[in-house]
Amino acid sequence: MQELDRAQILAEALPYIRRFRGKTFVIKYGGHAMGSPELAEAFAQDIVLLDLVGINPVVVHGGGPQITQLIDKLGLKSTFVRGMRVTDAPTMEAAEMVLQRINKDLVQSISRQGGRAVGLSGKDADMIAARKMQMVISDNGRKSKIDIGLVGDVVEVNVDILRTLDGAGFIPVIAPTGFDREGQTYNINADVAAGKIAGALKAEKLILLSDVEGVKGKDAQLIPTLDFAQAKKLIARNVIQEGMIPKVECCIDAIREGVAKTHILDGRVRHAVLLETFTDSGVGTEVTPVDEKVTELNGRRRNVRR
Numbered sequence: 265m266q267e268l269d270r271a272q273i274l275a276e277a278l279p280y281i282r283r284f285r286g287k288t289f290v291i292k293y294g295g296h297a298m299g300s301p302e303l304a305e306a307f308a309q310d311i312v313l314l315d316l317v318g319i320n321p322v323v324v325h326g327g328g329p330q331i332t333q334l335i336d337k338l339g340l341k342s343t344f345v346r347g348m349r350v351t352d353a354p355t356m357e358a359a360e361m362v363l364q365r366i367n368k369d370l371v372q373s374i375s376r377q378g379g380r381a382v383g384l385s386g387k388d389a390d391m392i393a394a395r396k397m398q399m400v401i402s403d404n405g406r407k408s409k410i411d412i413g414l415v416g417d418v419v420e421v422n423v424d425i426l427r428t429l430d431g432a433g434f435i436p437v438i439a440p441t442g443f444d445r446e447g448q449t450y451n452i453n454a455d456v457a458a459g460k461i462a463g464a465l466k467a468e469k470l471i472l473l474s475d476v477e478g479v480k481g482k483d484a485q486l487i488p489t490l491d492f493a494q495a496k497k498l499i500a501r502n503v504i505q506e507g508m509i510p511k512v513e514c515c516i517d518a519i520r521e522g523v524a525k526t527h528i529l530d531g532r533v534r535h536a537v538l539l540e541t542f543t544d545s546g547v548g549t550e551v552t553p554v555d556e557k558v559t560e561l562n563g564r565r566r567n568v569r570r
Contacts, residue, residue, distance in 0.1 A: 277542035284541065285318035287468035288430075290523075292458035294326030295475040297531035298366065304373055307473075310537040311435060312379040319541075320430050323381075323437045324461060325370055326454035331355075331362045345399055347507040351413040351451045359451050363439040371437050381435040386442040386452065389425035392460075394418055394442030394450040416442050416450025418457065421464035459514030463521025470518045471540065472511050473531030478549030479504060479512060489550050492516055515551035526551045 291311070297303040314321045328349070332342050335358055343350040351359065367383040374381040386392030394416030400407055429436050440457035442450050455472050462470040477486045479495075482503050487494075495512050498504040504512055508528075515526035529536045529548035539547045 276544060280542045281317045284468060286320070288320040288322060288462075288465050289314060289469045289471060289541075290322045290324065290458050290462035290465065290467045291537060292324045292326065292454055292470075292472045293370065293531070294328065294454055295473060295531045297473055298325070298327070299329060300532075303532065303534060304370075305377075306534045307531075307537070308370075308373040308377045308379070310535055311374055311381075312377040313538065314541070315379055315435055321435055322426060322430075322461060322465065322467070323370065323374075323435065324440060324454055324458035325363075325366055325437065326440065327359070327362045327366045328454075330366060331359050334358045334362055344506070345410055345412050346401065347510045348397070348399065348412055348415050348453055349451065351415050353414065356414045356449060356451055360441060360449065363441065367437060367439045374435060374437065379435050380433060381437050382429055383437050383439070384425070385439040386457065387449065390422050391425055391438070392418055392440075392442035392452065392457065393420040393422070393444070394452060395444055396448075396450070414448070414450050416444075416452045418442060418452060418460040419444075421460050423461070423464045426461070426465065453510050453514075455511045455514045459518040459523075459526075460521075462518045462523045462526075466522040467518075468524050469541075470515065470523050470526040471537060472515070472526075472528045473536065474508070474511065474528055474548075475531065476508075477530045478528050478547075479508060479551075487549055488546075489552060491552050491554050493554075495551065512551060519551070519553055 293307060297307055311321050311323060335342050335355060338358060340354055371381040371383040397412060397415045397417045399410045399412050401410060426436050440452040440454040442452050458472065459470055479487045479490050481487050495516065499509055511528055518526050527540055527548055527550050529540055533547065536547055
């Protein structure tokens with residue numbers, strides 16, 4: 265890369281640094297990026313850079329593939345309904361073990377890059393109050409309830425601890441578990457937890473890292489911008505399915521709860537968070553309330569993303 269090209273990249277980033285300084289980004293980290301040392305290092309660098317330029321990152325991590333590996337070793341069975349893991353008591357215990365290990369590893373990775381991170385779960389400081397999720401599915405127009413075990417819906421997010429950590433210059437790293445009034449622990453989908461935390465913080469951005477480019481249409485092509493009406497149609501027609509459903513739904517919920525922008529990015533791309541935040545074109549899919557004015561940008565038709 266020529267020196268002029270490097271300078272151009274820095275100049276392109278400047279207005280976004282100015283715009284987002286002092287804002288809060290909630291970033292869900294998971295999928296393939298967690299299984300690759302190179303991608304994990306790049307993600308930690310992204311988080312530290314956001315922090316250094318004055319953006320307040322809050323990280324929520326998953327652990328699905330690692331939980332599945334441990335469950336398989338223990339001779340348990342992994343079952344999913346609409347992207348949610350059916351969670352009995354042994355599965356819940358295994359999930360907490362894995363999430364705790366991932367949490368500490370991620371904190372350490374961020375620390376190695378020069379950041380000051382603190383590991384938490386949703387049970388710390390009464391952060392995430394939850395209740396048992398009531399899963400309702402529709403089959404040929406008939407609705408039925410399915411018991412998916414100790415999977416939680418988020419009832420309330422107490423952000424006091426997050427604001428305290430932010431004020432002291434720390435980066436929160438959160439494992440997605442919660443509890444109810446009786447003290448029962450629940451496994452919470454990491455995308456859902458990230459969306460609810462973003463909503464409670466009225467974050468500027470919710471960024472979800474995925475194992476695909478973003479949301480794809482019937483033709484398997486990336487949808488750069490997805491509005492609410494289009495999302496509902498694609499879910500109903502089974503174009504958006506399985507693990508992408510909770511991602512899209514939590515983006516919609518987050519915007520309704522006050523988050524300014526939501527994005528689903530390909531976590532397999534090095535520095536995907538920086539590319540979305542500091543470049544004109546962005547990457548992945550942005551979920552928006554309505555189909556805004558479309559513009560020609562870098563050879564692709566997409567909404568004005570900022």
